[in-house]
């Protein structure tokens with residue numbers, strides 16, 4: 001780990017931006033998630049007290065968390081309609097990059113039937129970014145699937161992968177060279193774990209075997225998609241967005257150290273070893289660390305997000321340096337942030353993250369970008385709308401956007417860091 005003082009300036013071409021996902025912000029989607037939300041909103045609302053009552057934020061979030069409405073994405077942040085306004089916000093924030101996902105269920109609502117209107121929408125969307133000199137970073141699969149694809153068994157079945165590859169080829173050939181950076185799959189382990197082992201997300205399966213099958217199929221899906229995309233144009237830069245938390249031993253015991261190493265390996269390397277050769281860079285999502293005692297994770301409860309996640313922003317340095325040492329690929333931080341409705345910790349989090357990034361770069365990490373999760377408050381999957389990840393707060397009743405103080409601070413900081 002490098003302890004070099006954080007003095008190295010960021011390169012001129014460094015990508016500074018924010019990240020979103022279609023289903024979490026667009027509104028009006030019909031996919032396997034929206035179907036599941038309608039079936040499960042009531043029970044999620046009923047169970048919320050059991051799951052979240054010991055969060056510090058409980059008294060503040062209780063009203064929202066116990067309402068079934070909270071668990072229905074509905075209009076979400078209305079970004080499908082308001083995207084130009086939201087891109088103007090990126091400009092005000094002095095950002096030059098934006099990560100979003102294209103919603104497969106809009107583009108191919110029925111198997112083999114392309115929706116020209118949806119394709120046009122995303123073409124305009126990308127052009128609207130380019131006009132503002134903002135680099136688009138497009139994700140192809142961010143947890144949502146067309147209903148027909150999930151009814152066929154989704155990524156549980158190897159024989160279904162070609163549908164995803166066909167979608168990848170179609171949408172990238174339509175968007176053309178206006179996009180350069182492509183994420184095929186967002187957080188494969190999180191998707192496989194939540195949907196097929198923990199049973200928290202659709203299709204709510206609890207089978208270790210199926211989880212592994214899905215993970216392996218996602219690795220094949222990445223490789224095949226990367227291949228067709230590179231056949232379209234070798235200049236595309238393709239990767240996955242890998243969730244990476246940092247595991248460390250809480251004491252000196254050999255067992256704690258070994259367990260932390262094994263957990264780190266399991267989390268990062270099982271999947272990356274399969275796909276790294278087929279990546280032009282690594283997309284890294286970092287939210288928290290895990291402290292290990294013996295066989296177990298037991299995190300400090302000093303600084304916590306509204307979701308109760310341990311806040312250790314500086315540890316991103318170790319994540320970056322480890323991935324650099326192992327895979328020697330350029331890295332873009334494709335997500336990083338916290339649920340913080342009152343904006344108590346966000347500026348502190350960003351400050352420590354930026355210092356950690358500079359230290360990692362001084363160590364030798366080829367870091368090319370930082371994308372904050374998220375630009376806007378959005379629909380946080382099975383938790384619904386109460387967790388507030390946005391630099392920009394969204395009032396869901398009026399869809400009014402307002403910048404949180406940390407966003408104003410970040411905008412000034414980026415002006416300095418980018419020398420503009």
Ligand code: BGC
Nearest residue numbers: 021186187190285335373380
């Ligand atoms: C996901 C996002 C999610 C964020 C915060 C990541 O796991 O890619 O969709 O909103 O973390 O939980």
